[in-house]
Amino acid sequence: MSTYISKEVGEDLARARIAGLKKMSRLRVEHIGMFYTVLRLWRDGFAVEAESTPPLRGLVDIYEGPNLLYQCLIVASGAEGGEMVYEFKRQTLAQDHAPLDFERGVDAPIGLLGKE
Numbered sequence: 329m330s331t332y333i334s335k336e337v338g339e340d341l342a343r344a345r346i347a348g349l350k351k352m353s354r355l356r357v358e359h360i361g362m363f364y365t366v367l368r369l370w371r372d373g374f375a376v377e378a379e380s381t382p383p384l385r386g387l388v389d390i391y392e393g394p395n396l397l398y399q400c401l402i403v404a405s406g407a408e409g410g411e412m413v414y415e416f417k418r419q420t421l422a423q424d425h426a427p428l429d430f431e432r433g434v435d436a437p438i439g440l441l442g443k444e
Contacts, residue, residue: 342410346377355397358389366390373415378407384414389422396422 346367355366357376368375390398401418
């Protein structure tokens with residue numbers, strides 16, 4: 329039995345795999361006000377569809393649905409199997425509040441009551 333697959337069939341399989349990943353993914357990357365679907369995300373980088381996504385570079389935001397997950401500085405790593413792969417130079421977890429520039433005491437009050 330031969331395991332040879334023609335070039336056309338291989339390309340069709342790659343397109344079908346990417347279409348399935350796009351359908352399942354809730355992750356998006358924002359670059360200059362435009363959103364693109366993230367096919368795969370791992371600790372050191374992510375992949376997007378090579379055909380429909382322009383080259384990305386610099387600072388991007390990664391969202392899961394409407395929630396901001398990361399702010400990242402990226403660099404292109406290469407293309408493989410219809411995907412463009414990017415690596416993180418810096419990946420910062422998004423916070424919903426500003427960091428404190430002082431140490432909060434254990435017994436510090438949560439709020440103050442005003443006088444009436």
